[in-house]
Ligand code: ADP
């Protein structure tokens with residue numbers, strides 16, 4: 114093989130990736146005094162990783178093939194910026210041996226193993242041959258050269274159904290089929306080959322016994338170029354959906370100390386078989402008794418933070434030290450396991466709609482402070498665009514505590530305090546998952562999510578008085594802040610009204626149920642009427658998006674996001690999403706209108722949509738108000754004639770101001 118890698122000290126590192134992993138690598142590289150170079154596609158001009166790096170180079174169009182996966186462009190970016198090393202992150206080029214070799218040939222340090230090691234371990238079949246020789250236990254099955262159907266059928270028969278057909282070059286759960294009986298084998302092979310050919314350009318298959326209700330256990334290893342190789346304990350990633358990890362934790366709550374040592378030793382043996390250099394993961398499935406090798410990932414993994422937290426190690430720092438040609442900072446017996454860590458992957462996807470990815474601009478991005486054992490690895494922020502071109506993972510919420518129980522509680526709190534709006538996320542699903550009693554008790558297997566899908570994705574319980582009152586307070590707070598730019602505005606004080614006692618009605622919808630709340634105010638007192646009860650009501654804003662609510666004799670802290678007419682709440686009772694039924698009547702068929710069109714909120718007239726004298730259908734648009742930076746269209750409450758328009762474009766109007774008059778059509 115041409116040009117071998119020279120691990121050596123360097124000053125400038127290019128990160129050939131995007132999103133959270135690019136940000137994660139830049140953070141450590143900078144802390145180590147390195148210059149960082151980001152690369153990006155046209156879709157990522159405003160991405161977080163671009164602004165974090167010292168320099169950034171545009172690679173090309175959004176499509177990964179034209180940008181992040183384009184070896185020539187990445188190498189050109191390194192040349193242009195004087196980068197001496199490339200960190201590939203995960204995904205994209207991270208397991209591409211040709212890329213590792215191209216880096217070496219260009220005189221660049223590839224932060225990872227050599228191309229030869231990658232080739233040896235990159236194919237699932239090849240790595241199994243090596244593991245077999247090294248005495249690492251394998252799932253019973255076939256990983257030979259011959260690929261004809263008869264050979265594969267005989268192998269499946271020998272392993273015993275059900276079996277798993279897997280693409281040797283596979284990754285990300287693709288090219289994999291469960292086969293329950295011999296009669297299904299031919300069809301499964303055909304479709305797996307097709308998928309593998311398209312995804313990896315390689316349709317070789319292997320057969321494994323399908324372990325029933327297994328657990329996924331994997332070991333983090335890292336080696337240096339001086340022959341040192343250590344393991345950093347194991348992770349358990351059993352909570353999966355379609356063979357993709359959702360929640361990962363370390364150490365495995367399933368193994369005892371002796372089993373832990375056994376699996377870690379097997380992993381070191383596996384990596385040792387190729388004198389592995391760099392960070393890698395040895396993956397196993399377990400039937401509850403034994404563990405069986407399934408594959409090695411020759412890169413840093415998404416879930417590496419949980420290992421970092423229990424071992425007190427920065428794996429990116431270690432990767433970079435290894436790339437410098439240094440020895441690993443610690444020997445095996447100096448690495449100590451401390452506490453428990455757990456991670457949840459936050460995706461822009463809709464669990465209620467079969468986890469369909471969600472794209473768009475992020476309007477609200479709120480994450481908790483990284484204290485009390487919480488860590489947030491994110492690649493997005495307010496204003497970021499979630500593009501359909503890439504993996505939809507937005508961030509990882511990671512928690513550490515002395516015990517598993519404590520770590521789960523902290524993770525749940527971290528998830529509850531994470532608010533992302535503008536795209537749909539899986540956060541409520543993750544919360545439901547980590548608080549499920551069976552998860553707390555570790556009564557899980559890789560099929561757990563699929564079996565409990567309905568419950569994990571079902572909508573929240575009905576709002577109580579606290580949520581309804583919090584929703585009213587959230588809207589009032591939002592309105593007060595929207596007009597507070599005008600220092601003289603009387604609206605600066607929430608609920609201020611010139612005279613007398615006033616009433617305002619709010620209607621909230623959740624699913625099919627509607628909830629009506631009347632607010633009475635003015636004259637010094639403020640109450641809410643919910644159902645038959647009139648309750649004292651007050652609130653104090655606490656920064657942005659949070660209030661201290663007083664309802665009767667209860668004082669409670671609530672967080673909220675008001676996005677147009679969607680009100681998202683986090684209260685003592687959990688997460689709620691309420692739809693604020695349009696106060697203009699636009700989305701409430703039942704509402705009986707008055708003939709006077711009044712401004713239900715303070716705002717600015719931005720458009721007049723009908724002329725005086727016009728004949729209006731019921732619901733016809735009359736004018737548009739901008740309220741709280743949102744446009745709201747006022748409509749005819751019934752069919753009639755627009756008798757008068759009493760405002761003009763640009764008018765700033767107060768709540769209750771009469772804007773137009775409609776005369777009902779003759780019956
Ligand atoms: P693991 O999730 O265990 O690290 P996988 O092989 O499942 O290993 O994939 C690694 C991760 O890389 C995926 O979870 C995904 O978030 C990311 N990934 C995979 N393919 C791409 C891609 N084409 N673009 C961006 N990210 C990707």
Ligand code: ADP
Pocket residue numbers: 252277279283284285286287321322323324325327329353356357396398407408559
């Ligand atoms: P990928 O390259 O897509 O990560 P893996 O071989 O690591 O493929 O398998 C992905 C997941 O599929 C595992 O984490 C595990 O949940 C499941 N799996 C893999 N092999 C088996 C097996 N032999 N029996 C049961 N489940 C398996």
Ligand code: MG
Pocket residue numbers: 396408
């Ligand atoms: Mg895997």
